[in-house]
Amino acid sequence: MSRQSLTKAHNKITELSWEPTFATPATRFGTDYTFEKAPKKDPLKQIMRSYFPMEEEKDNRVFGAMDGAIRGNMFRQVQQRWLEWQKLFLSIIPFPEISAARAMPMAIDAVPNPEIHNGLAVQMIDEVRHSTIQMNLKKLYMNNYIDPAGFDITEKAFANNYAGTIGRQFGEGFITGDAITAANIYLTVVAETAFTNTLFVAMPDEAAANGDYLLPTVFHSVQSDESRHISNGYSILLMALADERNRPLLERDLRYAWWNNHCVVDAAIGTFIEYGTKDRRKDRESYAEMWRRWIYDDYYRSYLLPLEKYGLVIPHDLVEEAWNRITNKFYVHRVAQFFATGWPVNYWRIDGMTDADFEWFEDKYPGWYNQFGKWWEAYNRLRYPGRNKPIAFEEVGYEYPHRCWTCMVPCLVREDLVVDKVDDQWRTYCSETCAWTDKVAFRPEYEGRETPNMGRLTGQREWETLHHDRDLADIVKDLGYVRDDGKTLIPQPHLDLDDPKKLWTLDDLRGIRFASPNVTLNEMTDSEREEWAAAYRANPNVTAA
Amino acid sequence: MANSATAAPKVRSFPKVEFTDSEAGALEFPSSKSRTYNYFTPAKLRATVYEDVTVDVQPDPERHLSQGWIYGFGDGPGGYPQEWTAAKSSNWHAFLDPNEEWEQTIYRNNSAVVRQVALCLENAKRAGAYGNWNTAWQKFIASNLGAWMHAENGMALHVFTSIQRSGPTNMINTAVAVNAAHKMRFAQDLALFNLDLSESLDTFDGSVHKQVWASAEEWQPTRKVVEELTAVGDWAELLFGTNVVFEQLVGQLFRSELVMQIAAKNGDYITPTIVGTGEHDYSRDLGYTRALFRLLTRDEKFGESNRELFGRWLAKWVPPCLDAAHALQPIWSQPAEKTLTFADSLGATKEKFTQLLEEIGLDVPKELEK
Numbered sequence: 001m002s003r004q005s006l007t008k009a010h011n012k013i014t015e016l017s018w019e020p021t022f023a024t025p026a027t028r029f030g031t032d033y034t035f036e037k038a039p040k041k042d043p044l045k046q047i048m049r050s051y052f053p054m055e056e057e058k059d060n061r062v063f064g065a066m067d068g069a070i071r072g073n074m075f076r077q078v079q080q081r082w083l084e085w086q087k088l089f090l091s092i093i094p095f096p097e098i099s100a101a102r103a104m105p106m107a108i109d110a111v112p113n114p115e116i117h118n119g120l121a122v123q124m125i126d127e128v129r130h131s132t133i134q135m136n137l138k139k140l141y142m143n144n145y146i147d148p149a150g151f152d153i154t155e156k157a158f159a160n161n162y163a164g165t166i167g168r169q170f171g172e173g174f175i176t177g178d179a180i181t182a183a184n185i186y187l188t189v190v191a192e193t194a195f196t197n198t199l200f201v202a203m204p205d206e207a208a209a210n211g212d213y214l215l216p217t218v219f220h221s222v223q224s225d226e227s228r229h230i231s232n233g234y235s236i237l238l239m240a241l242a243d244e245r246n247r248p249l250l251e252r253d254l255r256y257a258w259w260n261n262h263c264v265v266d267a268a269i270g271t272f273i274e275y276g277t278k279d280r281r282k283d284r285e286s287y288a289e290m291w292r293r294w295i296y297d298d299y300y301r302s303y304l305l306p307l308e309k310y311g312l313v314i315p316h317d318l319v320e321e322a323w324n325r326i327t328n329k330f331y332v333h334r335v336a337q338f339f340a341t342g343w344p345v346n347y348w349r350i351d352g353m354t355d356a357d358f359e360w361f362e363d364k365y366p367g368w369y370n371q372f373g374k375w376w377e378a379y380n381r382l383r384y385p386g387r388n389k390p391i392a393f394e395e396v397g398y399e400y401p402h403r404c405w406t407c408m409v410p411c412l413v414r415e416d417l418v419v420d421k422v423d424d425q426w427r428t429y430c431s432e433t434c435a436w437t438d439k440v441a442f443r444p445e446y447e448g449r450e451t452p453n454m455g456r457l458t459g460q461r462e463w464e465t466l467h468h469d470r471d472l473a474d475i476v477k478d479l480g481y482v483r484d485d486g487k488t489l490i491p492q493p494h495l496d497l498d499d500p501k502k503l504w505t506l507d508d509l510r511g512i513r514f515a516s517p518n519v520t521l522n523e524m525t526d527s528e529r530e531e532w533a534a535a536y537r538a539n540p541n542v543t544a545a
Numbered sequence: 546m547a548n549s550a551t552a553a554p555k556v557r558s559f560p561k562v563e564f565t566d567s568e569a570g571a572l573e574f575p576s577s578k579s580r581t582y583n584y585f586t587p588a589k590l591r592a593t594v595y596e597d598v599t600v601d602v603q604p605d606p607e608r609h610l611s612q613g614w615i616y617g618f619g620d621g622p623g624g625y626p627q628e629w630t631a632a633k634s635s636n637w638h639a640f641l642d643p644n645e646e647w648e649q650t651i652y653r654n655n656s657a658v659v660r661q662v663a664l665c666l667e668n669a670k671r672a673g674a675y676g677n678w679n680t681a682w683q684k685f686i687a688s689n690l691g692a693w694m695h696a697e698n699g700m701a702l703h704v705f706t707s708i709q710r711s712g713p714t715n716m717i718n719t720a721v722a723v724n725a726a727h728k729m730r731f732a733q734d735l736a737l738f739n740l741d742l743s744e745s746l747d748t749f750d751g752s753v754h755k756q757v758w759a760s761a762e763e764w765q766p767t768r769k770v771v772e773e774l775t776a777v778g779d780w781a782e783l784l785f786g787t788n789v790v791f792e793q794l795v796g797q798l799f800r801s802e803l804v805m806q807i808a809a810k811n812g813d814y815i816t817p818t819i820v821g822t823g824e825h826d827y828s829r830d831l832g833y834t835r836a837l838f839r840l841l842t843r844d845e846k847f848g849e850s851n852r853e854l855f856g857r858w859l860a861k862w863v864p865p866c867l868d869a870a871h872a873l874q875p876i877w878s879q880p881a882e883k884t885l886t887f888a889d890s891l892g893a894t895k896e897k898f899t900q901l902l903e904e905i906g907l908d909v910p911k912e913l914e915k
């Protein structure tokens with residue numbers, strides 16, 4: 001279509017909307033934002049006539065690549081270290097995708113300008129595409145990869161696992177609470193605009209380095225829809241900025257959304273990239289280097305900063321602190337160590353780190369070995385059953401962390417721990433910002449104004465509470481993380497499938513008591529708790545030589 | 546370039562490919578053959594691709610979700626509460642979309658329609674097909690098909706797109722999302738057809754549709770029902786009121802029982818091709834709607850209360866839809882070639898509607914007899 005006829009087509013499609021006079025659409029999902037003064041912005045309109053064939057062609061390429069991967073025996077060269085982490089990642093990501101679809105009517109309800117409704121409805125279809133294409137990719141892995149255990153239980157495991165719950169924020173956050181907070185700031189302005197680059201580009205690139213070229217094929221195809229979504233979000237953001245009254249809410253939501261995305265996405269994707277790869281070339285970019293490029297330069301400096309001129313208050317301090325956590329505070333490494341500590345309650349296997357890995361880590365993150373080296377050596381030493389319990393229950397100088405009530409990643413940067421009594425309960429937070437999110441942001445009042453539409457933090461947020469004081473074998477059995485012989489565990493702290501004696505079973509977990517840190521915390525006296533918190537912050541959590 | 550002599554030669558660096566033998570079947574060990582999603586029971590012996598990519602992707606505290614929804618609304622629980630409709634089910638997850646819509650079907654089917662429409666429009670232009678249209682028919686299409694495309698677009702954005710946030714399962718919400726995609730495509734096809742006609746015919750008024758929809762007497766009751774439908778908060782009522790009542794009594798009346806029947810007699814063989822795609826979509830979308838409401842009326846525990854509820858919804862939505870239908874009567878006499886009467890069309894419509902209600906297991910409301 002020529003540019004001229006494209007413009008005509010856009011204008012024609014705009015004629016389809018009208019001002020209702022008999023009744024207005026139900027507002028199912030409220031917002032405390034106002035759009036009365038919003039300028040009429042006319043973002044890119046999608047013409048369905050070109051949209052469907054365009055996506056169909058993209059699909060054909062994806063499905064062609066899938067056939068090719070199987071015919072070309074891709075799985076002969078796939079690294080198990082890598083693919084095991086996909087059991088976690090691909091159990092999580094279809095839910096955020098479908099949640100993005102479900103979030104679209106929230107944005108449509110909240111923003112009265114029909115000019116943007118069309119784009120949002122098309123995004124809904126895109127997101128259905130993303131969710132189902134990813135479920136289908138996972139099925140291909142389950143069918144063709146050596147160890148299907150963990151893929152076979154995928155959506156159930158996602159729904160009952162601590163790591164699944166962490167990931168679930170990155171989906172529930174899109175569809176709950178204030179419609180603009182959720183469907184615009186959290187979903188589009190931060191998650192899609194900032195973090196899909198690491199999720200859908202950087203991570204799949206690492207997959208290719210580990211013999212898996214299907215993940216990049218599928219996820220690059222997904223990412224190619226993302227620029228339209230980003231422009232939907234940008235239009236709504238500009239409309240919101242037109243009204244002074246929205247400024248404090250925008251500032252609040254950017255702080256929450258930025259920090260929560262950092263806590264959750266960097267934890268997961270950082271771990272997959274740094275600990276799932278076998279590629280230890282020194283000139284291979286580390287996650288920190290990728291982050292600097294994709295998020296700090298491309299997002300923060302090129303997207304967020306220019307918005308300052310419209311009066312948007314940007315959380316500079318939190319961008320810098322995220323960078324500080326990723327580099328100086330070893331955030332990703334602490335998360336990976338935590339995942340590996342918790343291996344018996346995972347539904348994937350985690351490979352130990354070797355000398356080649358140590359060397360690369362020390363090169364990219366100086367000081368890494370002193371903090372983590374001995375612990376990973378202990379992990380390897382304790383990897384088979386029989387002579388020892390799982391590493392979490394052996395004395396290796398690692399104190400099991402408390403969970404952050406807000407982001408649900410544990411409080412791993414120990415000196416930053418915040419302890420507070422909130423809603424009559426003692427809670428722990430990984431950082432000041434996560435404490436603020438619970439205590440200040442997700443409340444019906446903010447800075448003296450009513451915010452009745454703001455969401456609430458709900459649910460059994462500390463996973464360990466559900467399983468407090470139970471036998472570990474019973475917990476794992478109830479979760480369903482057991483293989484089809486009824487006793488061998490799905491998770492293993494190594495990749496050796498050749499010898500059944502190396503595989504942990506329920507019997508190896510029997511007799512181990514599991515405790516919830518939060519339950520214990522709430523049983524302490526004031527002085528016990530203060531003493532405990534001081535010790536928690538002071539403990540470097542390093543395995544002795 | 547000046548520095549190239551002194552710069553170190555660039556070493557190409559790439560990851561090593563390693564033979565790992567990580568193929569299925571390379572070793573035997575517990576679960577090495579566990580190659581199906583095992584957390585749900587498929588409807589038939591083997592799960593379909595549709596089930597595999599759809600079931601349980603939206604978690605449910607009544608199934609595997611152990612920590613509950615971790616965010617709530619300011620005034621109530623988050624997630625997908627079953628209380629968002631007055632209809633009740635002993636197992637919402639029993640609903641599976643008979644069309645088995647997922648990523649591949651959405652793009653394949655809609656692209657096929659796009660190609661069909663494009664070919665038809667191309668041929669029409671080449672053949673100068675619009676040249677035969679008399680003034681009355683041009684006016685009929687400009688006004689009435691022009692007005693109707695608004696209804697299609699309104700349903701796309703404020704009925705179906707809305708509903709798919711609210712259903713308690715992924716299967717329901719995805720089926721409705723695909724319905725929204727159909728409506729959006731169809732509304733746009735009608736609009737772009739309208740554009741084509743204004744460009745091909747000097748006498749075709751491509752802008753009159755706005756006034757007709759906004760103020761022409763015969764269309765106001767239709768616009769009123771559409772707007773009132775969008776104001777319904779209960780998602781199942783919205784789906785029922787739209788796909789079971791409005792689309793039958795007004796949509797089908799206008800599309801199938803009028804436009805499709807009389808176009809050819811008025812020298813127009815293009816419009817039926819385009820409107821036919823909308824009819825095709827509707828019969829597909831009626832398929833999932835019928836399946837869903839049948840499940841609810843046959844529910845062991847809640848069937849009776851659901852039937853009663855749907856009876857109330859019929860009593861609420863049938864009268865305004867019949868009003869809308871009757872108000873449209875004058876347009877039957879607008880074309881030069883009147884090949885059927887309004888009474889014929891309405892009779893056929895009521896017959897189909899009655900049959901649908903029987904299939905769902907509902908009594909025909911008394912309003913229909915009038």
Ligand SMILES: [Fe+2]
Nearest residue numbers: 097100127130
């Ligand atoms: Fe997406």
Ligand SMILES: [Fe+2]
Nearest residue numbers: 100192226229
């Ligand atoms: Fe997206």
Ligand SMILES: [Zn+2]
Nearest residue numbers: 404407430434
């Ligand atoms: Zn936190």
